Amino acid sequence: MDLVEIQSLHRVSVAEVTSPTFQLAPPRVLNPDYIPAHILDAMRPGWFTGAFPAGRVRVTKLFDVYVTQEGLVFTQDKKLVQESITQHTPEECAQGLAQIVQAEQTQSVQHVTPSSLLLRKRGEQNYGHWMVELLPKLWLAEEHLPLCSLVVPQAGGNFARVLRDSVALSTGFVPLYHPMSPQDVSFFKELVLVDGLSNHGVYMSPLAFSRTDAMVASVPGAQVRKLYLTRKNRARRIRDEDSLMDFLQEQGFLCLDPADLTLLEQIKIFKNAECVVGVMGAAMTNIMFCRKGTRVINLAPGTMPDTFFYFIAGLRGLDYYEIRGKICEESESWDVPFEIERDHLAHVLSLGPQGQAN
Known part of the structure; x- marks a missing residue:
C-alpha cells in the first residue's frame, strides 16, 4: 500500500487557519483504579497534555481522486492520501484499495463532477463524530470557497434527519448531497478536504465549536x-x-x-x-x-x-x-x-x- 501526503499532490491550497491554543486540566475521575494501565496509556495524550499549542487547519482542493470505505481518499494511481486515514486499520485501508480495483473492473465507479466537500471519517455513523468532527469542516470550508456537493455517510432514520437539520441550522448553504456507504466507490473531479480539526482521542480544535453558540x-x-x-x-x-x-x-x-x-x-x-x-x-x-x-x-x-x-x-x-x-x-x-x-x-x-x- 503506497501512502502519499497531501502536500505532494497536485492540489489547490484554499486556506490555512490557525487553531487557538488552549489549556485543559486532567479530568476529575472517581475510581481510577478500575482503568487498566494500557487503557490509561491510550488516554494519556488527551488527559495529561495540559497546554495544547496552536494548531493548523487546512482546506485543500484535490483533483481526480477516489473515495471509498469510511472516507478513505485514493489518487488516480491508487495511492492512499495519508490525511484521509482516521482510525482506519491497515486491513480497512487494503480493503479500500481492493474495492476500487473491483469497482473499476465491474464499471461500478460513480463519477461525480460537482466540486464536493468530504464529510466522512471512521465511525461516521456516530452522532458525536458527525456533530463535532465532520459538520464543523463545512463551517470552515464555506468561509473560503463556494461549495456545491457534500459527501456524507449513507444514513437512515433519525440520524439522516439530524445530518440534514444540522446543516440547515448552522449554514445558509443549500447543498446537493452525495451519500456513500463504506462499500461504495466514487471518483471526484474536485474534492475538498479539511484536515487538522481533530485527531480522535488526542486532540480537538476549539474551532469545532465555532458555530455552536449560534445554533x-x-x-x-x-x-x-x-x-x-x-x-x-x-x-x-x-x-x-x-x-x-x-x-x-x-x-x-x-x-x-x-x-x-x-x-x-x-x-x-x-x-x-x-x-x-x-x-x-x-x-x-x-x-x-x-x-x-x-x-x-x-x-x-x-x-x-x-x-x-x-x-x-x-x-x-x-x-x-x-x-x-x-x-x-x-x-x-x-x-x-x-x-x-x-x-x-x-x-x-x-x-x-x-x-x-x-
Whole structure:
C-alpha cells in the first residue's frame, strides 16, 4: 500500500487557519483504579497534555481522486492520501484499495463532477463524530470557497434527519448531497478536504465549536434543569439501572434516551440544563449545547478508552466528572454491563462548583 501526503499532490491550497491554543486540566475521575494501565496509556495524550499549542487547519482542493470505505481518499494511481486515514486499520485501508480495483473492473465507479466537500471519517455513523468532527469542516470550508456537493455517510432514520437539520441550522448553504456507504466507490473531479480539526482521542480544535453558540441561540430552551441519559437495552449499560434512575428521579432528574429526538429537540432540552448525568456514549455529545458551568457526570466502564467528551466539556467550559465502574463480566470489550455505586454518584452530585464538599 503506497501512502502519499497531501502536500505532494497536485492540489489547490484554499486556506490555512490557525487553531487557538488552549489549556485543559486532567479530568476529575472517581475510581481510577478500575482503568487498566494500557487503557490509561491510550488516554494519556488527551488527559495529561495540559497546554495544547496552536494548531493548523487546512482546506485543500484535490483533483481526480477516489473515495471509498469510511472516507478513505485514493489518487488516480491508487495511492492512499495519508490525511484521509482516521482510525482506519491497515486491513480497512487494503480493503479500500481492493474495492476500487473491483469497482473499476465491474464499471461500478460513480463519477461525480460537482466540486464536493468530504464529510466522512471512521465511525461516521456516530452522532458525536458527525456533530463535532465532520459538520464543523463545512463551517470552515464555506468561509473560503463556494461549495456545491457534500459527501456524507449513507444514513437512515433519525440520524439522516439530524445530518440534514444540522446543516440547515448552522449554514445558509443549500447543498446537493452525495451519500456513500463504506462499500461504495466514487471518483471526484474536485474534492475538498479539511484536515487538522481533530485527531480522535488526542486532540480537538476549539474551532469545532465555532458555530455552536449560534445554533443554541436559535432554539428556545426548555425548563428542564437536571437530565439523566440512559443507554437502556443497549450495549454498555449500567447493571440495576432502574434503581439508579429511581434515585435520580427523587433528586428531580428527567430520565430519557435522546436517540429518537430531533436535533432541535435535543438542543432545546440541553440548553438550560444545570446538571447532566449519563452513560458514556453518543447521546452525551449533547453537552456541547449546555451553558458554561453546567455539571456533567459521565458514567463509564473502566475499560473504555475515551477522551472525546472530556475534550467537549473542557472546550465548552463545563464542570466535568467521570465515574468509572467495574465491568460485570470478564471481557476485552467496553460494550458490556458495568456497575455504578449510587453513593459515588450522590457524592459527586453533592460537590460545590469547585469540586469541594458542600
